[in-house]
Amino acid sequence: MITMTEIAKLTGVSQPTVSRVLNGNQAVNPEVRERVVACAKEHGYQPNVMAQSLAGSRTHLIGVILTDISNAFFADLVKYIEQEAGERGYRLILFNTGYDTDHEQECLEIVQRYRVDGLVVVPAQAQSRRWKEQLHSLPIPAVVITRRAEGLDCVYVDHREAGAQVGRHLQEQGCESYVFFGTMADEKFEGFAEEIKKHIPNFQKYFKNITTKEPAAIEGELRQHLEKYPGRVGIFAYNDRRALQLLGILQKMEVEVPGRAALVGFDNTYMCEYLYPSLSSVSQPNEAMAVKAVKLLLHKIEQPEDLHVEDWPMRARLIPRSSSVLASGV
Amino acid sequence: MITMTEIAKLTGVSQPTVSRVLNGNQAVNPEVRERVVACAKEHGYQPNVMAQSLAGSRTHLIGVILTDISNAFFADLVKYIEQEAGERGYRLILFNTGYDTDHEQECLEIVQRYRVDGLVVVPAQAQSRRWKEQLHSLPIPAVVITRRAEGLDCVYVDHREAGAQVGRHLQEQGCESYVFFGTMADEKFEGFAEEIKKHIPNFQKYFKNITTKEPAAIEGELRQHLEKYPGRVGIFAYNDRRALQLLGILQKMEVEVPGRAALVGFDNTYMCEYLYPSLSSVSQPNEAMAVKAVKLLLHKIEQPEDLHVEDWPMRARLIPRSSSVLASGV
DNA sequence: TTGTATGCGTTATCAT
DNA sequence: ATGATAACGCATACAA
Numbered sequence: 001m002i003t004m005t006e007i008a009k010l011t012g013v014s015q016p017t018v019s020r021v022l023n024g025n026q027a028v029n030p031e032v033r034e035r036v037v038a039c040a041k042e043h044g045y046q047p048n049v050m051a052q053s054l055a056g057s058r059t060h061l062i063g064v065i066l067t068d069i070s071n072a073f074f075a076d077l078v079k080y081i082e083q084e085a086g087e088r089g090y091r092l093i094l095f096n097t098g099y100d101t102d103h104e105q106e107c108l109e110i111v112q113r114y115r116v117d118g119l120v121v122v123p124a125q126a127q128s129r130r131w132k133e134q135l136h137s138l139p140i141p142a143v144v145i146t147r148r149a150e151g152l153d154c155v156y157v158d159h160r161e162a163g164a165q166v167g168r169h170l171q172e173q174g175c176e177s178y179v180f181f182g183t184m185a186d187e188k189f190e191g192f193a194e195e196i197k198k199h200i201p202n203f204q205k206y207f208k209n210i211t212t213k214e215p216a217a218i219e220g221e222l223r224q225h226l227e228k229y230p231g232r233v234g235i236f237a238y239n240d241r242r243a244l245q246l247l248g249i250l251q252k253m254e255v256e257v258p259g260r261a262a263l264v265g266f267d268n269t270y271m272c273e274y275l276y277p278s279l280s281s282v283s284q285p286n287e288a289m290a291v292k293a294v295k296l297l298l299h300k301i302e303q304p305e306d307l308h309v310e311d312w313p314m315r316a317r318l319i320p321r322s323s324s325v326l327a328s329g330v
Numbered sequence: 331m332i333t334m335t336e337i338a339k340l341t342g343v344s345q346p347t348v349s350r351v352l353n354g355n356q357a358v359n360p361e362v363r364e365r366v367v368a369c370a371k372e373h374g375y376q377p378n379v380m381a382q383s384l385a386g387s388r389t390h391l392i393g394v395i396l397t398d399i400s401n402a403f404f405a406d407l408v409k410y411i412e413q414e415a416g417e418r419g420y421r422l423i424l425f426n427t428g429y430d431t432d433h434e435q436e437c438l439e440i441v442q443r444y445r446v447d448g449l450v451v452v453p454a455q456a457q458s459r460r461w462k463e464q465l466h467s468l469p470i471p472a473v474v475i476t477r478r479a480e481g482l483d484c485v486y487v488d489h490r491e492a493g494a495q496v497g498r499h500l501q502e503q504g505c506e507s508y509v510f511f512g513t514m515a516d517e518k519f520e521g522f523a524e525e526i527k528k529h530i531p532n533f534q535k536y537f538k539n540i541t542t543k544e545p546a547a548i549e550g551e552l553r554q555h556l557e558k559y560p561g562r563v564g565i566f567a568y569n570d571r572r573a574l575q576l577l578g579i580l581q582k583m584e585v586e587v588p589g590r591a592a593l594v595g596f597d598n599t600y601m602c603e604y605l606y607p608s609l610s611s612v613s614q615p616n617e618a619m620a621v622k623a624v625k626l627l628l629h630k631i632e633q634p635e636d637l638h639v640e641d642w643p644m645r646a647r648l649i650p651r652s653s654s655v656l657a658s659g660v
Numbered sequence: 661t662t663g664t665a666t667g668c669g670t671t672a673t674c675a676t
Numbered sequence: 677a678t679g680a681t682a683a684c685g686c687a688t689a690c691a692a
Contacts, residue, residue: 001442001469003669014679019671029677046442050380050389051669054684059380061423069412075405082399082426091440093391094424096412110421112331112376139331241600248606270571271601276578333685344663349687359661381685384668664691674681 002043011035022047053115062297063111063140065095065104066122073267073286074122077145080290081120088298090117099124101131112140118297122146141300145293148311153300155293155312157284162316163191166236166264166282169318171199173262173325176231177206179222181246182238184209188266188282192236213242219249226255233261234324240265240272240281247275247323262324277322284316332373341365352377383445392627393441393470395425395434396452403569403597403616404452407475410620411450418628420447429454431461442470448627452476471630475623478641483630485623485642487614492646493521496566496594496612499648501529503592503655506561507536509552511576512568514539518596518612522566543572549579556585563591564654570595570602570611577605577653592654607652614646 004022008015013032020026021036022045039045053059062085066074082092093114095107104124111119119142125131132149135142144154166188170178178196180189197203208225212218225233237243243265247257255261257277265272268283296310334352338345343362350356351366352375369375383389392415396404412422423444425437434454441449449472455461462479465472474484496518500508508526510519527533538555542548555563567573573595577587585591587607595602598613626640 001445005669015669016671016680017678019669020678023671027677032677046439048384048445048669049443050383050445051684052671053380054378054384054668054686055670055672056684057671064424068409069399070402070406070409072400072402072405075402075408076400078405078424079398079400079426082424083428086425091444092424094394094408094412094422095416096409098413109376113379114421115331115378115380241604244601245604248604248608251606271574274571274575274578276581278578335685345685346664346687347662350662353687355687357661362661378685381668382687384670384684385686385688386668387687662692664689666687666689668686670684672681672683674679676677676679 001048002040002045003048004045007036007039007043007045011039058117058301059115060090061093061114061116062090062294063095063107063114063116063119064092064121065097065107065111065119067097067099067124069094069096072269073284074146076286077122077290080287081294084291084294085298088294090294090298097124101125108134108138112138116140118142118301120145120293120297123149141297141304143293143297143300145289148313151309153296153310155289155296155314157289157316158313159187159316160191160194161313162266162282162318163188163193163236164195165316165318167192167195169280169320169324170234170236170262170264171196173234173258174232175234175262177208177225177229177233178203179208179210179225179233179235180238181210181235181242183211186238188238189236213245215245215249218246219253222249222253222255226260232259235261235263237263237265240267240269240279243279243281243323244271244275247279258322258324258326264318264324268319272319272321275323280319280321280324282316282318285314289314331378332370332375333378334375337366337369337373337375341369388447388631389445390420391423391444391446392420392624393425393437393444393446393449394422394451395427395437395441395449397427397429397454399424399426402599403614404476406616407452407620410617411624414621414624415628418624420624420628427454431455431458438464438468442468446470448472448631450475450623450627453479471627471634473623473627473630475619478643481639483626483640485619485626485640485644487619487646488643489517489646490521490524491643492596492612492648493518493523493566494525495646495648497522497525499610499650499654500564500566500592500594501526503564503588504562505564505592507538507555507559507563508533509538509540509555509563509565510568511540511565511572513541516568518568519566543575545575545579548576549583552579552583552585556590562589565591565593567593567595570597570599570609573609573611573653574601574605577609588652588654588656594648594654598649602649602651605653610649610651610654612646612648615644619644 004018005015008018021033097104101124148156210221265281268281272279272281334348335345338348351363427434431454478486540551595609595611598611602609602611
């Protein structure tokens with residue numbers, strides 16, 4: 001790979017002149033410019049970013065550290081992050097922690113070695129104080145995406161509000177009892193429960209939480225719930241994957257969806273609209289989140305003096321489909 | 331971020347000595363070592379990879395250029411590539427071409443600027459000669475993954491053989507007519523057709539190809555085919571996404587699956603086993619492919635004198651499920 | 661065992 | 677308009 005110095009020799013000028021030509025910075029003799037450009041083109045010159053970075057400029061690298069790239073939701077985020085960053089001349093160096101906090105630590109060290117200009121992080125450990133302090137003390141601007149992290153720049157959806165949307169929807173659909181599939185420590189459950197409690201103060205009485213992922217156990221729990229409550233049951237799953245699993249089980253049990261059970265998922269994966277019945281789900285603004293995170297980060301990179309911390313909750317949106325809405329006409 | 335030179339000053343030794351200590355290369359006075367290590371630790375020293383690379387060693391960067399990271403299959407590959415490369419001390423710089431060949435060109439330039447040690451590529455343009463020559467002439471070792479590319483190192487599944495497996499399976503399940511959903515230029519279709527022709531020479535007569543993705547059109551085509559052929563129809567979709575869409579349409583049409591129509595997808599996405607009926611699908615050896623590709627690449631990086639070109643076809647495996655297999659017992 | 665000197669490919673600051 | 681020169685952070689050959 002040819003260097004500026006080599007081009008300089010070939011064209012009989014000095015290396016700094018080559019630099020000036022190739023960067024179009026200052027005025028140079030048109031003849032010289034032509035010669036140099038031609039030579040660079042002929043040999044397929046490509047600047048050495050390592051050298052550029054060393055010489056004082058940025059690396060134009062953004063470290064992306066996330067929990068699980070094989071999760072469609074995060075993969076989608078990465079796509080938009082890459083796109084937005086790429087348009088502004090930044091590249092991604094990617095790390096997958098696999099929810100392993102030790103490995104996350106390593107990643108945090110490695111990105112420093114590469115002198116990345118900034119960081120986009122989906123933290124493995126949600127809220128550990130130690131972790132937040134560490135990220136804060138890093139000499140690299142960072143934006144947390146997907147989760148709220150107090151005191152740090154972050155872009156995320158308001159899960160509580162999203163859960164409330166689901167609660168409202170299922171009530172409007174005439175549900176008389178409820179099931180939440182996932183951990184109750186989840187903010188979307190909290191919002192969900194709060195919303196329903198507004199109308200049904202003794203919510204607990206009509207509610208069941210299921211945490212197991214084991215099909216037979218799920219079926220048992222559901223059967224039990226259905227026997228106890230004859231009315232329509234509203235089921236909220238913490239993601240589409242689980243919702244799909246539930247849908248399969250309900251179909252196997254020959255429970256009518258949405259007649260007997262109304263089902264809502266989360267993430268609005270592509271499969272939602274293809275399923276039969278199509279699956280109601282909560283759509284997160286993936287692209288908007290990614291774009292916002294990158295813009296925030298680049299701002300912090302390019303205006304390091306601005307220490308303002310940004311906290312960006314965004315709204316999710318429930319997409320009602322056949323799994324929770326009774327067909328009106330037919 | 332502290333540098334070796336600074337540590338040298340703080341500990342009263344020379345910079346090369348610090349280098350020796352921190353790299354554990356040569357023998358150094360234990361006392362000095364201790365002092366230097368302590369100082370480095372205290373200030374959180376992290377080597378500057380840019381400088382290391384410039385000074386002659388490798389960048390330890392692997393460029394990953396692929397068509398669509400938001401595709402679950404590729405995202406999964408990336409996960410394994412990151413893992414395997416990471417264990418060997420290499421990091422990923424990621425590019426998403428979005429199937430845009432112009433953008434793919436840019437990516438090829440940019441990775442050169444970062445002086446990546448190697449490249450893993452999912453090409454946007456399958457087989458253009460120009461592209462292959464270009465990749466070959468690149469001063470960077472590269473491995474093509476997912477697609478066969480003659481003359482280049484590549485790791486991929488034999489789609490023809492995979493298609494044959496599906497053909498064999500659907501025949502064994504007693505199908506009397508066939509539908510392929512996707513483009514007939516696809517190797518998996520070729521293998522599929524060849525296999526069936528072994529037993530049914532006038533295959534064309536019992537076959538329909540559907541390429542549209544528009545639900546109403548698909549439904550029309552299917553209805554037409556079903557009216558024409560009373561026997562069981564075997565449907566092969568080029569990926570699970572399409573298979574899912576088909577399944578939804580079949581359910582809506584109240585066509586019995588697998589009784590009237592046996593359905594097989596491709597990619598063996600997680601949802602296959604959750605669907606009802608669960609979806610038969612072809613499983614690609616994602617992890618094995620990723621690991622093989624990385625190993626191949628690292629070999630080429632570390633043994634540049636070995637110019638042997640490796641062509642690694644791998645076997646896919648059909649996972650039969652309820653969508654194509656009639657329940658025997660019940 | 662340790663220090664000096666040099667070079668990697670740039671950018672940037674000087675002179676000229 | 678252009679050429680010396682230094683500097684970025686590190687590795688390495690060489691000298692001591």
